[in-house]
Amino acid sequence: MHPLDDPCPPQPSALEKIWHTLEQVPYGRVVTYGQLADLAGQPGRARLAARALKLAPTERSLPWYRVIGAGGKITIPKTSPGYQRQIEHLRNEGVTVNQGRVKMSEYQWQPDLAELLWQLDY
DNA sequence: CTCGTGACTGCTT
DNA sequence: GAAGCAGCCACGA
Numbered sequence: 041m042h043p044l045d046d047p048c049p050p051q052p053s054a055l056e057k058i059w060h061t062l063e064q065v066p067y068g069r070v071v072t073y074g075q076l077a078d079l080a081g082q083p084g085r086a087r088l089a090a091r092a093l094k095l096a097p098t099e100r101s102l103p104w105y106r107v108i109g110a111g112g113k114i115t116i117p118k119t120s121p122g123y124q125r126q127i128e129h130l131r132n133e134g135v136t137v138n139q140g141r142v143k144m145s146e147y148q149w150q151p152d153l154a155e156l157l158w159q160l161d162y
Numbered sequence: 163c164t165c166g167t168g169a170c171t172g173c174t175t
Numbered sequence: 176g177a178a179g180c181a182g183c184c185a186c187g188a
Contacts, residue, residue, distance in 0.1 A: 089170080091168080091186090117168095
C-alpha cells in the first residue's frame with residue numbers, strides 16, 4: 041500500500057448520520073433533538089441535530105417534522121412558516137398537538153434493539 | 163482569533 | 176408556567 045493512501049474508508053459525516061437516523065423514525069412517532077443526536081452517535085449534540093434538519097436536502101424528503109424539542113415542545117419559532125407546517129404534518133399522522141405541545145409519553149419513538157442493531161450496520 | 167447567533171437542554175428563579 | 180442563564184457547538188462576519 042502506498043504510504044500516503046488513506047488506511048481508513050471515508051466516515052459518514054455527523055450530518056449524514058443524523059439524516060440516516062431520522063429516516064428510521066416511524067410514521068406517527070416523534071423524537072427530540074437530543075434523542076436524535078444520541079441515536080445517531082452524537083451524544084449531547086442536540087443543536088447539531090437542529091442544524092442537520094435545517095440543512096437537510098429537500099430531495100431526501102426526510103420527516104423533519106417528527107423532531108421536536110425536549111418535553112414535547114415545538115421549538116421552531118412561531119414566526120416561522122415551518123411552525124404551522126410541522127403541526128399540520130404531525131396531525132396528518134395522527135399525532136395530537138395541543139398548545140404547541142406533543143404528549144411524549146404517548147408519541148415518543150423508542151427504537152427496539154433490532155432497530156438499533158440495524159443502524160449500527162450502516 | 164473573537165463574537166454573535168440559533169429548529170437545544172437542563173437547572174434555577 | 177414563564178424567564179433567565181450557563182453549557183453546548185458549528186458557522187459566518
